[in-house]
Amino acid sequence: MFSKVLIANRGEIASRIIRTCKKMNIQSVAVYSEADQDAPFVKEADESYLIGKPRVNESYLNIEKILKAAKDSGAEAIHPGYGLLSEHGGFAEKVRESGLTFIGPSAEVISTMGDKIAARKHMEKAGVPVVPGTMESMADVEAAKEKAETFGYPVMLKAAAGGGGIGMQAVSTAEELEKAFEGNQKRAKTFFGNGDMFIEKLIVNPRHIEIQVLADEHGNAVYLFERECSIQRRHQKVIEEAPSPFLSEETRKKMGEAALKAVNALNYVNAGTMEFLVDEKENFYFLEMNTRLQVEHPVTEEITGIDLVEQQLRVAHGEKLSFTQEDLSINGHAIEARIYAEDPNTFYPSPGQLTKLKLPEGKGIRHELAVHKNSQVTPFYDPMIAKLVVHAPSREEAIEHMTKALHQYEIEGIKSNITMLKRVVTHEKFIAGDTTTSFVPDYYIPTVTNQ
Structure with missing residues (x-):
């Protein structure tokens, strides 16, 4: 079993992972931002490394600083928790390229399933029921309106990347879709660096x-x-x-x-x-x-x-x-x-x-x-x-x-x-x-x- 694991996360999930590491006699390594220096997980870990300022892009999303902390601490594996870098295929790949074990699936699977359009295609091929919807991203609102007419309103407009409800909106008419498309596309681009949008038939009261x-x-x-x-x-x-x-x-x-x-x-x-x-x-x-x-x-x-x-x-x-x-x-x-x-x-x-x-x-x-x-x-x-x-x-x-x-x-x-x-x-x-x-x-x- 691993002797030392770095947790590339914060808050309650970092504490949760540390708890199991202690149970298994695995040394735990925490990384933290300036804003989290007094957080419980920092003190609960066997070792803790400051990796940057409060904003996530300066700390918890800084892959190079996390990998350096792992190397400096002698950790053999990295647990990503949830959120932050946990579904970042590039991070998983860099962890493995660094000679460390990524505690999760392969980078390829993470990237595939992180793209909701690609995921839909894979699930349909595997015989898993999927909500009727587009299998390709839509470049503009006109393409979206054309597809929506095919499925019939109401439909759910969704960002192909990301999660947390960002870039997602239910619409009942072509007028609503026209108003919703650009704003949600911009939000998706801002949050996930990917403005691709797709449409699913809305399952009412699911x-x-x-x-x-x-x-x-x-x-x-x-x-x-x-x-x-x-x-x-x-x-x-x-x-x-x-x-x-x-x-x-x-x-x-x-x-x-x-x-x-x-x-x-x-x-x-x-x-x-x-x-x-x-x-x-x-x-x-x-x-x-x-x-x-x-x-x-x-x-x-x-x-x-x-x-x-x-x-x-x-x-x-x-x-x-x-x-x-x-x-x-x-x-x-x-x-x-x-x-x-x-x-x-x-x-x-x-x-x-x-x-x-x-x-x-x-x-x-x-x-x-x-x-x-x-x-x-x-x-x-x-x-x-x-x-x-x-x-x-x-x-x-x-x-x-x-x-x-x-x-x-x-x-x-x-x-x-x-x-x-x-x-x-x-x-x-x-x-x-x-x-x-x-x-x-x-x-x-x-x-x-x-x-």
Whole structure:
């Protein structure tokens, strides 16, 4: 096994990876920006290296500085976490060219699946259902309007690169498409350096359900069931749970087998997630593949008992998976709530000093933290500061645990989305498992209070 691993990330995911490294007696190396010098993960790592100023392009996206830190520390491998460089094929390639192990799939697979148009083509060829849409990028709005007429409105306009809901907009008419095209194209170009756009038929009121996969370099692959990720704001997930309260056993198996088809077709190695849109009749369609660990991976760990970071490390070291599909089963129910430093009325970030942080405690409660009391939440990074995860024998009990835990969670000094989370998990639609990606705009009405 590796003796030392560098974590090319920050915040709660860096702390999460460090925790498993400690369990496996692997030395951990953190890299950090000036803004993160007092962050928990910097102190938790066995070694830490300052790599630049607060802005990500001067620190966490600076490949050469990260590789230099890896070389100086004597690290043998680099774990990219999620976000930042985790789905940057060029980074994965440079890591391997440097003689280090990249803890993830090949650079070629990362690049292929990072281009949503190329990914759609590969999935269709592999026999995985895809949403009807264009298989080529569209140069201008006129081409987009022509394609939209072919599929029929409403359609979803999407950027071919990137994620996080950037460059994505639902449109119902040609006029709306004309207004949306240029702005989204510019945003995609700014954020991802790629302004290519494509169109998909809009699946009305879908669920967002994803399948976790693991594969080794010896041809073994498994799926670790599904996560329900339909509670979203601005196309970004807020609450996730496993398993989905909606899927039948038959559809769960079909989706898992479809995910494994994709894994085999790509010769995929390491952890990954196949994301699907699922309609009210349980028809499912490929959305995208995340070639990395997911933010919401803890709910899968809680229901399966599998440490996904440990498996990533073992697979990257060349080991075979130590379990088969038949060994896996679902144990109880898990829910994750993302705690954001943001105004719960506008969803705008709320940077500042965290003057109070009191966490709920109890059986089945798990915390993933990027902060501590007196932390300075800066405007330079994603405003997610923590994740609250609960696990219980049943979904009903998990909801009860989550509700109680959210009411015990105390944050002062900044605004947070805890008010929103409490209202979601106590809503009759959520309790009934009747959630789609339109849940937040349909049922969440902001209030003027924070707690």
